[in-house]
Amino acid sequence: xxxxxxLAAEIEDLVAQGVLRPGxxxxxxxxxxxxxxxxPSTVFQAYYQLEARGVIVSRPRSGYFVAPRAxxxxxxxxxxxxxxxxxxxxxxxxxxxxxxxxxxVPLGSAFPSPTLFPLEKLAxxxxxxxxxxxxxxxxxxxxxxxxxxRRQIALRYQLDGAPVAxxxxxxxxxxxxxxxxxxxxxxxxxxxxxxxSPSFYAALQALERLDLKAVEVATHPREGIELGxxxxxxxxxxxxxxxxxxxxxxxxxxxxxxxxxQALVALLAQHGVxxxxxxVYGELYFGAQRPALAKxxxxxxxxxxxxxxxxxxxxxxxxGWAAPGRYARAVxxxxxxxxxxxxxxxxLALADYLGQGGYERHLRQLRAxxxxxxxxxxxxxxxxxxxxxxxxxxxxxxxxxxxxxxxxDALALHAQALERHISIAPGxxxxxKRDFGNCIRLNYGQVWDGAMEAALAELGRLACAMSG
Amino acid sequence: xxxxxxLAAEIEDLVAQGVLRPGxxxxxxxxxxxxxxxxPSTVFQAYYQLEARGVIVSRPRSGYFVAPRAxxxxxxxxxxxxxxxxxxxxxxxxxxxxxxxxxxVPLGSAFPSPTLFPLEKLAxxxxxxxxxxxxxxxxxxxxxxxxxxRRQIALRYQLDGAPVAxxxxxxxxxxxxxxxxxxxxxxxxxxxxxxxSPSFYAALQALERLDLKAVEVATHPREGIELGxxxxxxxxxxxxxxxxxxxxxxxxxxxxxxxxxQALVALLAQHGVxxxxxxVYGELYFGAQRPALAKxxxxxxxxxxxxxxxxxxxxxxxxGWAAPGRYARAVxxxxxxxxxxxxxxxxLALADYLGQGGYERHLRQLRAxxxxxxxxxxxxxxxxxxxxxxxxxxxxxxxxxxxxxxxxDALALHAQALERHISIAPGxxxxxKRDFGNCIRLNYGQVWDGAMEAALAELGRLACAMSG
Numbered sequence: 001x002x003x004x005x006x007l008a009a010e011i012e013d014l015v016a017q018g019v020l021r022p023g024x025x026x027x028x029x030x031x032x033x034x035x036x037x038x039x040p041s042t043v044f045q046a047y048y049q050l051e052a053r054g055v056i057v058s059r060p061r062s063g064y065f066v067a068p069r070a071x072x073x074x075x076x077x078x079x080x081x082x083x084x085x086x087x088x089x090x091x092x093x094x095x096x097x098x099x100x101x102x103x104x105v106p107l108g109s110a111f112p113s114p115t116l117f118p119l120e121k122l123a124x125x126x127x128x129x130x131x132x133x134x135x136x137x138x139x140x141x142x143x144x145x146x147x148x149x150r151r152q153i154a155l156r157y158q159l160d161g162a163p164v165a166x167x168x169x170x171x172x173x174x175x176x177x178x179x180x181x182x183x184x185x186x187x188x189x190x191x192x193x194x195x196x197s198p199s200f201y202a203a204l205q206a207l208e209r210l211d212l213k214a215v216e217v218a219t220h221p222r223e224g225i226e227l228g229x230x231x232x233x234x235x236x237x238x239x240x241x242x243x244x245x246x247x248x249x250x251x252x253x254x255x256x257x258x259x260x261x262q263a264l265v266a267l268l269a270q271h272g273v274x275x276x277x278x279x280v281y282g283e284l285y286f287g288a289q290r291p292a293l294a295k296x297x298x299x300x301x302x303x304x305x306x307x308x309x310x311x312x313x314x315x316x317x318x319x320g321w322a323a324p325g326r327y328a329r330a331v332x333x334x335x336x337x338x339x340x341x342x343x344x345x346x347x348l349a350l351a352d353y354l355g356q357g358g359y360e361r362h363l364r365q366l367r368a369x370x371x372x373x374x375x376x377x378x379x380x381x382x383x384x385x386x387x388x389x390x391x392x393x394x395x396x397x398x399x400x401x402x403x404x405x406x407x408x409d410a411l412a413l414h415a416q417a418l419e420r421h422i423s424i425a426p427g428x429x430x431x432x433k434r435d436f437g438n439c440i441r442l443n444y445g446q447v448w449d450g451a452m453e454a455a456l457a458e459l460g461r462l463a464c465a466m467s468g
Numbered sequence: 469x470x471x472x473x474x475l476a477a478e479i480e481d482l483v484a485q486g487v488l489r490p491g492x493x494x495x496x497x498x499x500x501x502x503x504x505x506x507x508p509s510t511v512f513q514a515y516y517q518l519e520a521r522g523v524i525v526s527r528p529r530s531g532y533f534v535a536p537r538a539x540x541x542x543x544x545x546x547x548x549x550x551x552x553x554x555x556x557x558x559x560x561x562x563x564x565x566x567x568x569x570x571x572x573v574p575l576g577s578a579f580p581s582p583t584l585f586p587l588e589k590l591a592x593x594x595x596x597x598x599x600x601x602x603x604x605x606x607x608x609x610x611x612x613x614x615x616x617x618r619r620q621i622a623l624r625y626q627l628d629g630a631p632v633a634x635x636x637x638x639x640x641x642x643x644x645x646x647x648x649x650x651x652x653x654x655x656x657x658x659x660x661x662x663x664x665s666p667s668f669y670a671a672l673q674a675l676e677r678l679d680l681k682a683v684e685v686a687t688h689p690r691e692g693i694e695l696g697x698x699x700x701x702x703x704x705x706x707x708x709x710x711x712x713x714x715x716x717x718x719x720x721x722x723x724x725x726x727x728x729x730q731a732l733v734a735l736l737a738q739h740g741v742x743x744x745x746x747x748v749y750g751e752l753y754f755g756a757q758r759p760a761l762a763k764x765x766x767x768x769x770x771x772x773x774x775x776x777x778x779x780x781x782x783x784x785x786x787x788g789w790a791a792p793g794r795y796a797r798a799v800x801x802x803x804x805x806x807x808x809x810x811x812x813x814x815x816l817a818l819a820d821y822l823g824q825g826g827y828e829r830h831l832r833q834l835r836a837x838x839x840x841x842x843x844x845x846x847x848x849x850x851x852x853x854x855x856x857x858x859x860x861x862x863x864x865x866x867x868x869x870x871x872x873x874x875x876x877d878a879l880a881l882h883a884q885a886l887e888r889h890i891s892i893a894p895g896x897x898x899x900x901k902r903d904f905g906n907c908i909r910l911n912y913g914q915v916w917d918g919a920m921e922a923a924l925a926e927l928g929r930l931a932c933a934m935s936g
Contacts, residue, residue, distance in 0.1 A: 177807040318641075318812070343641070
């Protein structure tokens with residue numbers, strides 16, 4: 001047993017014995033190092049191992065904590081291997097319409113609370129950039145988009161170890177448009193696309209709208225899509241693309257470890273299948289560093305990396321982008337014929353904001369707030385939900401995936417919760433086959449308060465009544 | 469002969485005899501009325517008739533003028549009746565890329581000069597609205613879009629005699645997205661869509677991208693699509709939609725008279741075929757009042773009216789909309805799954821700007837500038853282009869369609885002009901069949917100056933050399 005393994009085992013014992021209690025802060029790395037006389041890297045390795053096993057959690061700027069008292073994790077999904085024509089839109093719209101009603105506790109929302117965003121600074125950036133505007137920029141910022149904004153984004157790719165030329169970045173009307181354009185660049189009506197199970201409903205809706213078939217692939221709630229199942233699906237279905245969320249998947253919150261991302265890219269390259277990497281939550285990590293991009297391992301230009309500022313900075317600005325590798329020119333042209341260009345005031349304002357250098361500080365605050373809210377919600381679920389409930393423990397993003405005991409019906413729970421002014425996202429939204437009938441997705445991106453606590457307790461009561 | 473007809477005939481004689489010279493101002497309606505002792509309506513009717521026949525032109529805020537010395541008009545187009553798979557994108561991109569090079573005289577541009585827009589006032593509206601922003605609006609302005617902006621647009625529909633409920637207006641990322649979503653709401657891959665001949669290249673590109681077939685229908689250079697030819701095409705091709713620019717068509721500048729629009733709507737309703745009415749130039753009229761919308765005659769909810777602020781107020785803001793009649797909910801859902809929402813800073817700023825009431829004054833100035841520039845360009849073409857050149861005399865918008873003598877090759881002219889830093893839009897861009905090989909579209913939306921005059925002279929020399 002290596003030194004870091006014995007240190008990890010020791011701490012795990014303390015947690016099991018109740019010496020270290022849920023939510024309690026662990027000794028700092030420095031304290032371990034000084035008092036135990038081990039190297040910092042030994043402590044880090046021990047803590048990483050414990051974090052990977054769900055024993056402890058990290059919170060940005062605060063350190064490591066014993067994992068909150070939480071229900072066990074869900075199992076790996078086991079979707080049917082057949083391809084499916086998609087028809088989820090009616091259900092999704094029904095849920096979204098209901099969730100938008102003002103006054104509801106928005107646990108079904110797809111966004112974090114806008115009060116977590118630097119709206120005043122963004123407003124100043126909008127005003128600044130409009131005062132300095134060159135009239136011709138209003139017609140010149142056609143695809144691939146504003147040059148300064150693309151330069152700022154390219155700088156971030158370089159820091160993430162996945163260098164992309166500014167000219168190969170296409171600015172879009174949010175990540176959703178980027179993903180849609182990437183899909184259209186590689187798939188024609190009737191083609192098949194592989195997605196996770198459960199998968200983000202907007203991906204399913206995009207497939208539905210473009211007459212594409214979905215194959216849902218088994219997905220681990222902590223480590224993302226199962227590569228064995230993926231390899232089989234590649235052989236069996238000869239898909240035209242694979243659309244995955246590699247970091248903090250919506251709804252699972254799963255994070256593919258770096259070596260798994262590398263293996264994923266290699267596997268897809270073997271089959272010549274492009275990866276549409278939906279990475280809109282990648283910046284919202286709670287660990288020590290940004291999760292690797294699958295794009296980082298892309299030697300063939302087959303990874304089409306898509307992201308946006310909508311989940312971590314400025315939702316209403318509708319600025320996203322694609323870094324589509326060898327498909328950059330095709331995506332640029334599709335952007336031009338689909339909606340010409342992204343809004344110029346939004347592009348200029350974000351370029352100004354990024355240039356001022358406050359983005360990292362904002363992100364650190366946002367990550368810390370989200371991590372805290374995750375733990376509070378996990379505690380509330382453990383306290384109020386029926387025995388047999390399983391829940392994910394994501395290392396980033398702002399969604400929990402809750403598997404209720406058999407007998408609970410997520411759609412019925414959604415209806416009952418709405419009557420009590422609580423919105424949730426029921427599981428069948430996340431499957432072309434309407435699987436996950438006893439699962440729900442909860443948003444912990446809202447600021448935690450008494451109403452939130454009460455809503456969780458109420459949801460728990462409703463679920464308990466259902467599970468008999 | 470009625471009184472107004474004899475007055476019109478009199479004036480036409482004066483023009484023919486050279487007593488009234490090209491570009492000369494006609495006596496005002498009041499002067500005619502007072503000195504001739506006829507009613508104002510007699511004078512108006514006479515002037516309208518002369519304007520419809522191309523003898524005189526009106527200029528906003530200036531009155532009526534003898535039509536500039538101009539080449540004759542082109543004939544009605546006679547496209548092949550077969551349907552065509554579309555493949556124009558490569559040519560279009562080649563031309564657009566070349567046209568965007570800085571330093572070129574942008575006669576091939578699709579936009580008027582941005583210096584004609586009220587950029588300072590818009591910048592103030594952006595700042596105002598961002599200062600007052602409600603954080604939740606950043607996630608709440610999902611389709612159909614910002615409520616105040618939709619209310620302002622609904623007010624304008626009411627003034628135009630085509631009342632539309634604010635809730636049936638879907639805000640989009642420019643008119644191009646609105647048109648694309650309308651098309652997707654009614655047509656599936658493989659379906660056929662009727663368009664004008666020549667037609668706007670972006671319409672052809674949208675058909676190409678969505679695997680739709682185009683049937684180009686004969687179009688009159690002054691009065692728009694030929695209803696006889698349209699009726700035949702409806703019988704022969706059973707199209708799923710008809711995509712037309714009813715006012716100041718791009719590239720012809722044709723304006724369907726109101727009774728023709730009414731007959732168009734009735735004809736399409738008979739066949740149950742939706743009309744996608746692309747009306748982005750409708751506000752840029754040079755006559756006394758805004759041309760009627762085909763939407764005005766729509767009793768069945770089959771007219772999907774699309775427009776934007778991009779051509780007449782704020783190009784870079786990328787705010788357009790659709791009023792899709794019975795397809796409103798379908799379009800709203802497509803918007804949600806395609807790109808979620810339009811940019812919130814742009815929507816709020818335009819709602820603020822419209823609420824301040826300066827839009828009409830800006831439009832009057834813009835129309836006057838465009839009308840003046842049209843006449844200057846018509847004069848320049850008459851002076852410099854080869855004998856046998858034909859050119860449209862549009863009553864609005866900012867495009868001239870120039871038919872060069874046989875022997876002139878628009879693509880070769882495009883290439884030669886580019887070497888001289890002049891961009892033009894060659895005719896084959898405007899046809900799925902690459903017709904119009906001797907036609908070009910010129911943009912008179914740029915501020916007229918010496919460089920513009922010199923560019924026209926140079927183009928004329930190149931064309932003369934070709935027609936040899």
